[in-house]
Amino acid sequence: xxxxxxxxxxxxxxxxxxxxxxxxxxxxxxxxxxxxxxxxxxxxxxxxxxxxxxxxxxxxxxxxxxxxxxxxxxxxxxxxxxxxxxxxxxxxxxxxxxxxxxxxxxxxxxxxxxxxxxxxxxxxxxxxxxxxxxxxxxxxxxxxxxxxxxxxxxxxxxxxxxxxxxxxxxxxxxxxxxxxxxxxxxxxxxxxxxxxxxxxxxxxxxxxxxxxxxxxxxxxxxxxxxxxxxxxxxxxxxxxxxxxxxxxxxxxxxxxxxxxxxxxxxxxxxxxxxxxxxxxxxxxxxxxxxxxxxxxxxxxxxxxxxxxxxxxxxxxxxxxxxxxxxxxxxxxxxxxxxxxxxxxxxxxxxxxxxxxxxxxxxxxxxxxxxxxxxxxxxxxxxxxxxxxxxxxxxxxxxxxxxxxxxxxxxxxxxxxxxxxxxxxxxxxxxxxxxxxxxxxxxxx
Amino acid sequence: xxxxxxxxxxxxxxxxxxxxxxxxxxxxxxxxxxxxxxxxxxxxxxxxxxxxxxxxxxxxxxxxxxxxxxxxxxxxxxxxxxxxxxxxxxxxxxxxxxxxxxxxxxxxxxxxxxxxxxxxxxxxxxxxxxxxxxxxxxxxxxxxxxxxxxxxxxxxxxxxxxxxxxxxxxxxxxxxxxxxxxxxxxxxxxxxxxxxxxxxxxxxxxxxxxxxxxxxxxxxxxxxxxxxxxxxxxxxxxxxxxxxxxxxxxxxxxxxxxxxxxxxxxxxxxxxxxxxxxxxxxxxxxxxxxxxxxxxxxxxxxxxxxxxxxxxxxxxxxxxxxxxxxxxxxxxxxxxxxxxxxxxxxxxxxxxxxxxxxxxxxxxxxxxxxxxxxxxxxxxxxxxxxxxxxxxxxxxxxxxxxxxxxxxxxxxxxxxxxxxxxxxxxxxxxxxxxxxxxxxxxxx
Numbered sequence: 001x002x003x004x005x006x007x008x009x010x011x012x013x014x015x016x017x018x019x020x021x022x023x024x025x026x027x028x029x030x031x032x033x034x035x036x037x038x039x040x041x042x043x044x045x046x047x048x049x050x051x052x053x054x055x056x057x058x059x060x061x062x063x064x065x066x067x068x069x070x071x072x073x074x075x076x077x078x079x080x081x082x083x084x085x086x087x088x089x090x091x092x093x094x095x096x097x098x099x100x101x102x103x104x105x106x107x108x109x110x111x112x113x114x115x116x117x118x119x120x121x122x123x124x125x126x127x128x129x130x131x132x133x134x135x136x137x138x139x140x141x142x143x144x145x146x147x148x149x150x151x152x153x154x155x156x157x158x159x160x161x162x163x164x165x166x167x168x169x170x171x172x173x174x175x176x177x178x179x180x181x182x183x184x185x186x187x188x189x190x191x192x193x194x195x196x197x198x199x200x201x202x203x204x205x206x207x208x209x210x211x212x213x214x215x216x217x218x219x220x221x222x223x224x225x226x227x228x229x230x231x232x233x234x235x236x237x238x239x240x241x242x243x244x245x246x247x248x249x250x251x252x253x254x255x256x257x258x259x260x261x262x263x264x265x266x267x268x269x270x271x272x273x274x275x276x277x278x279x280x281x282x283x284x285x286x287x288x289x290x291x292x293x294x295x296x297x298x299x300x301x302x303x304x305x306x307x308x309x310x311x312x313x314x315x316x317x318x319x320x321x322x323x324x325x326x327x328x329x330x331x332x333x334x335x336x337x338x339x340x341x342x343x344x345x346x347x348x349x350x351x352x353x354x355x356x357x358x359x360x361x362x363x364x365x366x367x368x369x370x371x372x373x374x375x376x377x378x379x380x381x382x383x384x385x386x387x388x389x390x391x392x393x394x395x396x397x398x399x400x401x402x403x404x405x406x407x408x409x410x411x412x413x414x415x416x417x418x419x420x421x422x423x424x425x426x427x428x429x430x431x432x433x434x435x436x437x438x439x440x441x442x443x444x
Numbered sequence: 445x446x447x448x449x450x451x452x453x454x455x456x457x458x459x460x461x462x463x464x465x466x467x468x469x470x471x472x473x474x475x476x477x478x479x480x481x482x483x484x485x486x487x488x489x490x491x492x493x494x495x496x497x498x499x500x501x502x503x504x505x506x507x508x509x510x511x512x513x514x515x516x517x518x519x520x521x522x523x524x525x526x527x528x529x530x531x532x533x534x535x536x537x538x539x540x541x542x543x544x545x546x547x548x549x550x551x552x553x554x555x556x557x558x559x560x561x562x563x564x565x566x567x568x569x570x571x572x573x574x575x576x577x578x579x580x581x582x583x584x585x586x587x588x589x590x591x592x593x594x595x596x597x598x599x600x601x602x603x604x605x606x607x608x609x610x611x612x613x614x615x616x617x618x619x620x621x622x623x624x625x626x627x628x629x630x631x632x633x634x635x636x637x638x639x640x641x642x643x644x645x646x647x648x649x650x651x652x653x654x655x656x657x658x659x660x661x662x663x664x665x666x667x668x669x670x671x672x673x674x675x676x677x678x679x680x681x682x683x684x685x686x687x688x689x690x691x692x693x694x695x696x697x698x699x700x701x702x703x704x705x706x707x708x709x710x711x712x713x714x715x716x717x718x719x720x721x722x723x724x725x726x727x728x729x730x731x732x733x734x735x736x737x738x739x740x741x742x743x744x745x746x747x748x749x750x751x752x753x754x755x756x757x758x759x760x761x762x763x764x765x766x767x768x769x770x771x772x773x774x775x776x777x778x779x780x781x782x783x784x785x786x787x788x789x790x791x792x793x794x795x796x797x798x799x800x801x802x803x804x805x806x807x808x809x810x811x812x813x814x815x816x817x818x819x820x821x822x823x824x825x826x827x828x829x830x831x832x833x834x835x836x837x838x839x840x841x842x843x844x845x846x847x848x849x850x851x852x853x854x855x856x857x858x859x860x861x862x863x864x865x866x867x868x869x870x871x872x873x874x875x876x877x878x879x880x881x882x883x884x885x886x887x888x
Binding site: 001003005007008011013014021072113126129133156159161162163165180182183186194195196197198201213226230232255257308309314331333335337440 | 447453455462465473515557561565566568574598599600603605606625626630636639640641644648657659660670671672699701753756758762772777779783784880884
């Protein structure tokens with residue numbers, strides 16, 4: 001399917017109109033999240049790499065024009081001006097892995113108006129969900145407090161592509177592994193996975209199943225122990241581990257029931273069997289809330305596998321994100337729609353210590369002791385630097401996380417830092433609002 | 445990316461073990477949703493067409509084996525038995541568009557155990573989210589009570605592929621159009637879309653923007669009227685419509701604020717301007733709850749556009765779905781994990797009038813006055829019939845919806861019909877449970 005036509009039709013109607021009206025002056029659009037979802041103390045910038053891939057390949061081909069024409073029920077000739085259009089603009093963006101807050105642009109696109117408009121939908125479809133999934137996964141990292149996490153989200157993500165994206169985002173925020181083989185190969189992430197309940201059922205007995213598994217997979221193995229009765233499953237696993245002389249690197253997985261209580265009993269049984277090195281892995285409906293509860297109650301769980309709820313960011317599956325025109329032909333613009341007022345002008349986010357951020361104008365002097373978050377990552381439609389690596393993004397994430405205030409790190413009722421707005425941006429907003437109100441007669 | 449390796453690693457470890465142990469007897473797995481999400485009176489079977497595409501193309505190639513080996517940190521030679529494995533099994537499934545209830549298999553796969561196991565994750569990743577998104581969209585159709593709906597979900601869906609899937613599902617349950625051009629082309633859905641706030645802002649005045657839009661797009665147009673001040677926007681739109689002699693087929697779109705109140709004022713203004721044929725389209729954070737409220741308060745809104753919340757099924761973004769082994773080598777199996785007990789054996793769903801369903805065994809006589817839901821759609825790895833059409837799925841959806849009881853159709857606190865279990869399935873479950881408890885010593 002063409003990435004170019006995977007877009008809202010209105011981008012096409014508008015771009016066509018801009019071309020007809022000869023409105024090709026540079027426009028800047030800012031992509032930002034208006035308000036953080038409930039129960040979020042931060043978001044994580046994510047999705048930039050695929051976004052830049054998209055922009056660098058963007059070119060309206062003949063078959064795209066035909067699809068657009070069909071959608072508009074017009075002859076393809078009417079859409080001639082779109083043919084061959086590619087993206088040769090500039091992108092300033094927050095690198096992946098950095099923490100972002102409400103109102104902070106994740107990305108600003110500056111390009112001739114028709115181009116900057118046409119790429120809106122696809123950019124939103126990449127950055128919106130990746131940002132919330134990365135944030136959800138990051139909260140799991142906070143909850144696990146140093147214990148390894150494994151991504152099990154593929155099966156319930158919104159399709160195989162979304163699942164593979166989720167695996168990448170989990171790795172970006174520090175997960176130890178993913179169950180998704182394709183994602184592991186594509187992104188260089190360790191893969192993890194052992195057996196399902198069906199495996200035990202197919203053999204009919206846990207002992208037969210565990211022994212067969214160890215025959216097929218020499219070396220450390222993990223046994224799923226809750227297919228019938230967890231305590232007995234643990235005992236069977238312990239017996240097989242001992243019989244086969246296994247121990248270090250091995251594990252048992254609990255996937256149902258009261259994970260804390262079962263883990264305590266399992267730990268006791270394993271230790272009593274002389275298997276202190278066998279790890280306990282917990283899964284089954286977990287996300288940061290479940291992990292946090294288990295960690296706080298001191299459950300002897302060594303590894304947490306999280307899936308469904310994290311891959312879809314279940315309690316905040318989309319952000320209140322927008323891609324808004326902030327400047328056209330050198331003129332700052334804004335909208336005044338109720339509840340959706342935007343701030344005009346090209347922006348920069350100045351990050352102070354403890355994520356005390358200032359949202360200002362792109363050409364402002366950085367306030368003392370702050371660091372600008374947005375970098376120029378594309379110029380003339382070309383990347384300004386080689387593709388980013390997951391490892392680099394992960395380091396950025398870890399560095400920002402280390403400075404996140406305690407109240408924003410909380411799993412329950414976190415309080416996000418609130419960026420302030422620079423004097424210059426506030427002044428510009430006032431001027432532009434006044435100018436629009438005078439011209440349109442609104443606001444009186 | 446390979447569809448074959450887009451799977452959980454444990455499918456591979458298990459399949460390899462089955463091959464090594466020569467466990468290639470036929471296995472049946474059932475894919476079902478254990479419990480409906482809160483606020484759902486039904487689900488809609490969806491995702492079968494791509495699932496059958498996947499199965500008919502499934503073949504483990506050399507590069508897949510290499511990815512698997514890398515994930516397992518083993519030499520590719522160890523995985524030799526997997527090379528060339530394809531799917532040549534049978535699939536019985538509920539056709540897309542039919543309503544489904546808790547515990548009812550959406551699909552049953554019967555194939556040699558390694559094959560049936562290997563395809564688990566990908567099938568789940570297709571059917572899980574499609575079923576919940578289709579159900580969410582179906583509830584919008586109920587709420588709109590006959591008014592046309594438009595899908596605007598692409599930008600906030602979980603990636604471009606998920607957005608395109610959502611467009612198809614919205615069409616499947618009766619939406620009139622989608623904003624997604626690629627989905628429109630691919631699935632033969634009407635495309636819809638007009639202008640964004642940025643369009644108005646780029647011109648600086650609504651009047652100039654509307655006139656330019658009409659110049660580019662001769663014929664009926666829709667103007668977005670809430671960029672600055674909605675009442676004034678409506679007045680400007682009315683003036684432009686009249687000046688240009690436009691009316692029937694045209695519309696205005698409201699995208700913010702109190703949509704009901706704004707629509708009433710807009711309707712009054714349009715009627716007073718002699719434009720009774722100009723339609724009012726509402727958008728902005730709507731899903732079935734918002735549409736229901738507006739319809740109940742009698743808002744004069746002609747078309748509803750729903751997006752973010754529907755495309756991600758925001759309040760139920762994943763179902764409690766499972767793919768469980770129910771029979772192996774002619775022997776019915778089940779698991780007894782706490783809270784996750786499954787029923788053994790190959791099943792059929794017998795649909796009675798008013799969705800009074802009976803879940804029974806596949807080889808049972810249908811109870812009088814019922815219709816079996818699962819059909820054999822694949823045999824020997826080949827489809828038994830030509831690919832289904834969206835139109836046929838939509839007809840099935842409409843037919844089932846017409847029989848859905850009133851309490852399941854409710855938008856707030858719906859009550860789903862609860863399938864009953866046939867005497868034969870209940871008896872089999874008792875026997876199998878007893879057999880397992882005796883053998884494993886559990887349940888005592």
